[in-house]
Amino acid sequence: VMAGGNATFNPEPMADFIDFFVIGEGEDVVLEIVQAYREVRRADRETQLRRMAQIPGVYVPRFYAPRYYAEDGTLSGIEPLVDEAAPFITKRIVPLLPPPVTRFILPHTDVVFNRASVEIQRGCTRGCRFCHAGMVFRPVRERSLAELLETIDAIVRETGHEEIGLLSLSSSDYTQIAPLVKAIAEKYDPRTLSISLPSLRIESFSAELADMLAGGRKTGFTFAPEAATDRLREVINKPIPTQSLLETAEEVYRRGWQLIKLYFMIGQPTETDEDVRAIARLAKEVYRIGKKHHGRRAKVRIGVSTFVPKPHTPFQWASLCPLDEIARKQLLLREELGGARGILYNWNNPEESLLEAVLSRGDRRLGAVIRGAWERGAKFDAWGDQFRPQAWWDAFAAEGLDPAWYAHRPRLADEVFPWDHIGAGVEKRWLLMDWYASQRGEVKVDCRNxxxxxxxxxAFKGIRANTPPQAWQCPPVRNPRWQQLAEAGEIIGLTPVVRENMKRARVPEV
Structure with a gap:
């Protein structure tokens, strides 16, 4: 049994159930796994897994033993047990994004999300301190404008899909976004091909882009300010002035949209009641702008989730807000909104946030809890109506573990985390410095510049030295020593699969 994806950057809670985890991006490593399996497919399971453990980026948990301090139950370290097990597993990345898929298996019936997706870029340079994806998908790599236009043409021709999503963590930051949107708008009738562009920044330029693609269909426009005050947005490193947000709302309503969706989080580090009340004030001000353009047809929908600390982020040292405090803040916000006409308010279940926080930063001891909850009927808990919180709390009690210890306990600066042997490329030391910077309200601007x-x-200097500078949205490599080492073959980074992909893409090695 193998697993991959974002959740594997802390694989320990699922270690009892998975033979090996693939850390990072899978396009190259999956081919290496297939080749390795061919070599040992007739061998016993132990031999097979030892072979998998030799592949960079593959983590085989049975070959590692966690050690805990008896005094407080925190982790003292995770030790490799066999020679094949590396003490530190660095994520895999692809130096260049591979060609997008253009031929899909098409269903015979209508399905949810019946559309094609095209990744226009991978990664994000904004550095939001709560964002797991923004940290673990570094560095930013873009697809060329020509490749994207060819891909969209091929998808329409090969599949007949009438909706295509242009995906990235921050679409507005794609350097060719304006020419891309213009070319699509000029070539395709929006009545026959719908193009969605999620993850737009809060700026009037985003409204202009969306307007070019929308045609006559303007359902809702989504923004995620995450916090409603300038101060708290600086803490989380999402420095969007409130005035800019209001000006963007004005532009969106002026261009014909009647619904604006705003997403916030409560329970973020340093948050006060004033920050919570500001959510209501901001929503009312946005609605006032919408009403000016559309009267009572204007709508504002706010979704308020609970902040959950995630591994490999500056906020991994933060604690989850206590459940009673979450409920109090949700009630405070409802009272501040006061049943305001035209504003819809959605919030999440605090117990779901507690469980998410426990599993996000949990250790291997949670394996028994997961199994115990499953045996007690917890099977489809991601569906709100199927969530069985008592099954989980009973499973914790049976194992003598306290979910509050995992979720609400502040982490010390030097604490060993269950994922410290898993490398996302961003150093723990840097994350800690950014955690301290957040307490001072210091902002880090876009790291492209x-x-x-x-x-x-x-972490990836070998791959970087052998990749064209324009392929990554990072400052150029200026250290000639890296290139000398690459020429001598002394830098680890280019596996045979990576070299083959670069050859197919006609990317010269240094």
Missing amino acids: HCYHCGILT
């Missing part, structure tokens, strides 16, 4: 030395270029 200013490198903050997070560690990603050091």
Whole structure:
């Protein structure tokens, strides 16, 4: 049994159930796994897994033993048990994004999300301190404008899909976004091909882009300010002035949209009641702008989730807000909104946030809890109506573990985390410094233009030295020593699969 994806950056809670995890991006490593399996497919399971453990980026948990301090139950370290097990597993990345898929298996019936998806870029340089994806998908790599236009043509021709999503963590930051949107708008009738462009920044330019693609269909426009005050947005490193948000709302309503969706989080580090009340004030102000353009047809929908600390982020040292405090803040916000006409308010179940926080930063001891909850009927808990919180709390009690210890306990600066042997490329030391910077309200601007030395270029200096500078949205490699080492073959980074992909893409090695 193998697993991959974002959740594997802390694989320990699922270690009892998975033979090996693939850390990072899978396009190259999956071919290496297939080749390795061919070599040992007739061998016993132990031999097979030892072979898998030799592949960079593959983590075989049975070959590692966690050690805990008896005094407080925190982790003292995770030790490799066999020679094949590396003490530190660095994620895999592809130096260049592979060609997008253009031929899909098409269903005979209508399905949810019946559309094609095209990844226009991978990664994000904004550095939001709560964002797991923004940290683990570094560095940013873009697809060329020509490749994207050819891909969209091929999808329409090969599949007949009438909706295509242009995906990335921050679509507005794609350097060719304006020419891309213009070319699509000029070639395709929006009545026959719908193009969605999620993850737009809060700026009037985003409204202009969406307007070019929308045609006559303007259902809702979504923004995620995450916090409603300038101060708290600086803490989380999403520095969007409130005035800019209101100006963007004005532009969106002026261009014909009647619904604006705003997403926030409560329970973020340093948050006060004033920050919570500001959500209601901001929503009312946005609605006032909408009403000016559309009267009572204007709508504002706010979704308020609970902040959950995630591994490999500056906020991994933060604690989850206590459940009673979450409920109090949700009630405070409802009272501040006061049943305001035209504003719809959605919030999440605090118990779901508690469980998410426990599993996000949990250790291997949670395996018994997961099994115990499953045996007690917890099977489809991601569906709200199927969530069985008592099954989980009973499973914790049976194992003598306290979910509050995992979720609400503040982490010390030098605490060993269950995922410290898993490398996302961004150094723990840098994350800690950014955690301290958040307490001071310091902002780090887009790192495309200013490198903050997070560690990603050091972790992948071999691959970086052999990749064209324009392929990564990072400052150029200026250290000639890296290139000398690459020429001598002394830098680890280019596996045979990576070399073959670069050859197919006509990318010269240094």
